[in-house]
Amino acid sequence: MTAQNPIVFQIENLNLFYGEKQALKEISIAIYEKEVTALIGPSGCGKSTFLRVLNRMNDLIDSCHITGNVTYHDQDIYQPKTDVNGLRKSVGMVFQKPNPFPMSIQDNLIYGPKCQGIRDRFLLKQIVEQSLKQAALWDEVKDRLKESALALSGGQQQRLCIARTIAMKPEVILMDEPTSALDPVATAKIEDLISSLKQDYTIIIVTHNMQQAARISDKTAFFLMGELIEYGDANQLFSTPENKKTEEYITGRFG
Amino acid sequence: MTLRQTLEQAIEDLKKEVAKMADFALYNLREGLNAFKTTNFELARQVMKADDEVDRFEEEIAKMALKIIWKEQPVASDLRLVTGILKLITDLERIGDHASDIAEMTLHLEDNRNQRVLPLTSKMAEIVEEMVLKSIQALVRVDESLAETIIQTDDSVDQLFQDVISYVTAELKKETIDPNEAIYVLMVAKYFERVGDHAVNIAEWIIFIAKGKHKNTMLF
Ligand SMILES: Nc1ncnc2c1ncn2[C@@H]1O[C@H](COP(=O)(O)OP(=O)(O)OP(=O)(O)O)[C@@H](O)[C@H]1O
Ligand SMILES: [Mg+2]
Numbered sequence: 001m002t003a004q005n006p007i008v009f010q011i012e013n014l015n016l017f018y019g020e021k022q023a024l025k026e027i028s029i030a031i032y033e034k035e036v037t038a039l040i041g042p043s044g045c046g047k048s049t050f051l052r053v054l055n056r057m058n059d060l061i062d063s064c065h066i067t068g069n070v071t072y073h074d075q076d077i078y079q080p081k082t083d084v085n086g087l088r089k090s091v092g093m094v095f096q097k098p099n100p101f102p103m104s105i106q107d108n109l110i111y112g113p114k115c116q117g118i119r120d121r122f123l124l125k126q127i128v129e130q131s132l133k134q135a136a137l138w139d140e141v142k143d144r145l146k147e148s149a150l151a152l153s154g155g156q157q158q159r160l161c162i163a164r165t166i167a168m169k170p171e172v173i174l175m176d177e178p179t180s181a182l183d184p185v186a187t188a189k190i191e192d193l194i195s196s197l198k199q200d201y202t203i204i205i206v207t208h209n210m211q212q213a214a215r216i217s218d219k220t221a222f223f224l225m226g227e228l229i230e231y232g233d234a235n236q237l238f239s240t241p242e243n244k245k246t247e248e249y250i251t252g253r254f255g
Numbered sequence: 256m257t258l259r260q261t262l263e264q265a266i267e268d269l270k271k272e273v274a275k276m277a278d279f280a281l282y283n284l285r286e287g288l289n290a291f292k293t294t295n296f297e298l299a300r301q302v303m304k305a306d307d308e309v310d311r312f313e314e315e316i317a318k319m320a321l322k323i324i325w326k327e328q329p330v331a332s333d334l335r336l337v338t339g340i341l342k343l344i345t346d347l348e349r350i351g352d353h354a355s356d357i358a359e360m361t362l363h364l365e366d367n368r369n370q371r372v373l374p375l376t377s378k379m380a381e382i383v384e385e386m387v388l389k390s391i392q393a394l395v396r397v398d399e400s401l402a403e404t405i406i407q408t409d410d411s412v413d414q415l416f417q418d419v420i421s422y423v424t425a426e427l428k429k430e431t432i433d434p435n436e437a438i439y440v441l442m443v444a445k446y447f448e449r450v451g452d453h454a455v456n457i458a459e460w461i462i463f464i465a466k467g468k469h470k471n472t473m474l475f
Contacts, residue, residue: 211328238330239475240467250330252259 005032008172008202009054014068016049018061023049025226027068031172036194036203038217038234040210042249045223047206051174054204055091056084089116092165096177098157100149100164105141108149108160109167116168127167134200135163136193155186159193166197173197175205179212191216210250214238222246262327266336269319270395273340273347276312277391280347281384283309283354284450288380290361291443302358309351313344332464336397339464343394346453346460350387353446353453360439360446375422376444379415382408383447386454393458399465402458412451419444 009031016024024046031037031054039047049058056077058064070077077087101108109131110124118124128145132138137159141152149160158178165173175194179187194203194216207213213220214234221231222243230237230246241247248254283302290299320341323329329337386405393401423441426432463469 210330214330235475239334240473241331247331251333252262254258 005034007031008033008073010069010071010074011053012069014053014066014070016046016053016058016064016066019063023226024053024066027228029221029228029231031202031204032219033202034198034200035218036198036205036216038213038220039204039206039223040208040213040220040250041223041229043208044225046226047223048176050223051093051176051204051206054172054174055088055093056082057088057093059084089168090170091172091174092168092170093174093176094158094161094165094178097181098154098161100152100157100160102148102150104146105149105152105160106145108164112164112168131163131167134166134197135159136189136196137163153186155182155189158182158186158190162190162193162197166201170201172202172204175203177206177208180208187212210238210252222249224249259327262323262329262333265319265323265327266329266333269316269323269337269340272312272316272319273344274391274395276309276316276344276347277387277394279305279312280309280351280354281387281391283351284357284384284387287354287357288443290358291364291439292377294361294364296361299358299361303355306351306355309348309354313348316344317341335464335467339460340394342463343457343460346456350450350453353450357443357446360443363439364436373419373422373440375415375419376440376447379412379419379444379447379451382412382415383451383454386412386451390454390457390461393461394464397461397465399462402461402465405458406455409451409455412448416444416448 007030009029011027011029011031014024014027015022027050039050041047052058053066053070054072058066066078072087072091075082101111103111106128109128110118113124113127118127129138129142132141137156140156141160149157152160158181162173162178179190182190191212194205197203198218205213205217217234219232220234220237222229222237222241222245224245230241230243232242237246238250241250283305286298286305287302289295290302320337323333323337327333386408389401389405392398393405419441423432423437427434427437459470463474467473467475
C-alpha cells in the first residue's frame with residue numbers, strides 16, 4: 001500500500017441543475033494530486049458536466065446552478081470572490097475535438113501567456129519549446145513553428161492543444177474525450193503523454209474507452225444518470241467492482 | 256438484455272468445456288481405483304491411455320481462454336473467471352495424471368487377491384472423489400461457500416493418509432501384509448492425498464473467481 005497523494009479537489013454533496021433538470025446528484029469525491037482520474041459512464045450521465053464544475057466552465061451556461069461544496073486546495077471555488085480566470089489558468093482544459101487557433105503553431109502557444117501579460121521574447125520562446133517538449137510534439141514541429149497549426153494532423157493538433165494548456169502552467173488538466181477523434185497510433189501517443197504528464201500534473205479525463213481508462217487511470221469514477229456509483233483504484237474497479245451496476249457497465253452487459 | 260452475446264457465449268462454452276474436462280478426470284480417477292481394486296490390467300491401460308485426452312482438454316481450454324482475452328478483453332467477473340480457469344485447469348490436468356498413476360500401480364501387482372485396497376484407502380478415495388465432484392459444482396455455479404467446504408475437508412484426507420501409513424506400518428511389522436502390496440497401496444493413498452490437494456487448489460481459484468482473492472491475497 002502506498003501513501004495517498006494530497007487532495008486537490010474535494011467535492012461534497014454536489015448537486016447540479018440545468019434549469020429544472022438535475023444533471024448531478026449528491027456527488028462526493030476527492031481528486032488526488034498527480035494522479036490520472038478517469039470518469040466513465042454512459043452518454044448523458046454527467047461526465048462533461050462534472051468536469052466543467054471543476055473550473056467553473058458551467059458558469060457560461062445561464063440555466064446552470066449548483067449546490068454543495070467544491071473546494072480546490074481547501075478554497076471554495078464557488079464563493080463570489082473566487083478569481084475565475086486564475087482558476088481556469090490553474091485548471092486547464094482539453095476538448096474532444098482538437099481546436100487549435102487558426103494561427104501559427106508558436107502563436108497558439110504564446111497566445112495565452114501573452115494575454116497574461118508576458119512580453120519577454122526569450123521567455124515566450126522558452127514556453128513554446130518547453131510546452132511542445134512536454135507534449136511530445138517538439139521533434140515533429142520544431143522546424144515549422146511558424147506554419148499554421150491547422151496544417152497539423154489530428155493527433156498532432158490534439159497534442160498542440162495539450163501543449164497550449166501546459167503553456168499556461170496549470171496544475172490540473174481536464175480532458176474531455178481527448179482521443180475520441182483520433183486513430184489508434186495518435187491515441188497511443190496521447191495515452192503515453194498522459195502517463196508522462198502525470199509526474200507534473202493532476203489529470204482528470206473523461207473517456208468512453210474502457211480499456212483506455214483501465215490503461216491510464218490511477219482512479220476511476222463510474223457515473224450513471226447523474227450519480228457517482230463507484231469510485232476507487234482503477235485496478236480494483238476493473239477487477240473486482242463493488243457495485244453490480246459498475247460490473248454490468250464495464251463488462252458491457254448494459255450501456 | 257445483454258450487449259455482449261459473443262462474450263457471454265464464449266464464457267458459457269468455456270465453462271462447459273472445463274466441466275467436461277473435470278468430469279473426465281473424475282471418471283478416470285474412479286476407473287483407476289477400480290482397476291487397482293480388481294487388478295484389472297486391461298482397465299488400467301485404458302485409464303492410462305485416457306490421460307492423453309485430459310491433456311488435450313487442457314490445451315483446448317487454454318486456447319479458448321486466451322482467445323477470449325485477446326478478442327473480448329474481459330474485465331471484472333469475466334476476467335476473473337477466464338484467468339481463474341486458466342490456472343485451475345493445471346490442477347485438473349494433475350488430477351488426470353494421478354488417475355493414470357493410480358491405474359499404473361495395478362500393473363505392478365501380480366495376482367488377483369481380493370480386498371486389495373485397505374478400507375482406509377477406499378475411505379480416502381471416497382472423500383477425495385467427493386471433493387473433486389464438489390469442485391466441479393462450485394466452479395459451474397461460482398459458489399465460494401461450497402469451495403470453502405472443500406478446503407475444510409482436506410484436513411480429514413491428510414488425517415486418513417496418516418492412518419493408512421500407521422496401519423500399513425503395523426501390518427508390515429506383524430508380517431500380515433505382503434510388502435510389495437503395502438508399497439503400492441501406500442502409493443495409491445499418496446496419490447489420492449495429492450488429488451485432494453489439487454481439489455483444494457481448484458477451490459482456491461474458485462474463491463479468486465468469486466472475489467479476486469487468492470489465499471487471502473488480493474491479486475489485483
Ligand atoms: N447546456 C446544457 N443545458 C441543459 N442540459 C444540459 C446541458 N449540458 C448537458 N445537459 C444535460 O445534462 C446531462 C449530462 O450531460 P453531460 O454532457 O454532462 O453528459 P456526458 O456524460 O458528458 O455525456 P457524453 O458521454 O455523451 O458526452 C444530460 O442529460 C444533458 O442533456
Ligand atoms: Mg461529455
